[in-house]
Amino acid sequence: MSIANNRKAFHDYFIEEQIEAGLVLEGWEVKAIRAGRVQLKESYIHWKRDAFYLVGCHITALPEASTHVKPDPVRQRKLLLNRREMNKLIGKTERAGYTIVPLNLHYQRGFIKAEIGLAKGKKQHDKRESAKEADWKREKQRLMKNAR
Numbered sequence: 001m002s003i004a005n006n007r008k009a010f011h012d013y014f015i016e017e018q019i020e021a022g023l024v025l026e027g028w029e030v031k032a033i034r035a036g037r038v039q040l041k042e043s044y045i046h047w048k049r050d051a052f053y054l055v056g057c058h059i060t061a062l063p064e065a066s067t068h069v070k071p072d073p074v075r076q077r078k079l080l081l082n083r084r085e086m087n088k089l090i091g092k093t094e095r096a097g098y099t100i101v102p103l104n105l106h107y108q109r110g111f112i113k114a115e116i117g118l119a120k121g122k123k124q125h126d127k128r129e130s131a132k133e134a135d136w137k138r139e140k141q142r143l144m145k146n147a148r
Contacts, residue, residue, distance in 0.1 A: 003033055003112070005107040006040040011127065013101060013119035019089070019112050022080035023054065023105075031065040031075075033112055038105060045079065045100035045116055047090065052079040054102060054114060079114060092118055 025033070027070070032038065043056035053076040061071035083091070092098045103115045122130070 003036065003107065004038045004040050005104045006043070006102055008041055009101045009103055009117065011122075011130070013099070013117070013121055013137055014119040015101075015103070015119050016098065016127075017118040019027065019081070019084075019116050019118070019146050020108070021052070021064065021086055023114050023118055024078040024080065025110055025112065026069075026071075027063050028061050028069060029059050030103070030112065032059050032062050035062055037062065038129070039104050043102050045102060046076070048076075052081060052086065052100070053077065054079055055103065060121065063120060079116070089118065 039058045046053050046055045055076050058073050098118050101117050101119050103117045129135040
């Protein structure tokens with residue numbers, strides 16, 4: 001079940017590959033995410049000190065869940081990946097010019113997971129072409145529905 005989606009990622013990038021990763025979260029963050037108070041819009045994945053981090057993900061603290069801690073809504077959150085996945089992502093980003101973007105947050109057997117994508121940036125004309133294709137698909141569906 002999806003918690004939060006990053007629709008802007010599909011607009012700005014060609015997603016080549018998708019990988020699921022765990023997140024290191026604090027208790028107040030889990031409660032806030034379960035309440036739906038998370039935003040992935042401006043977030044990205046950053047490689048630092050032998051680990052990948054989710055940067056810019058905004059999790060708004062619940063007022064009743066975080067009375068004894070000072071929550072930082074945009075702190076860097078570590079991603080849990082195995083070594084083989086890390087090496088593949090590092091190789092692609094350094095050699096082939098890819099970037100890593102978060103696509104969504106979802107539940108997997110009670111745990112909160114992040115789906116990240118290996119992506120190449122779209123140019124402006126690619127974005128316009130994607131929008132035209134989406135409009136044509138909608139129009140085609142509308143025509144098929146009216147034809148019945």
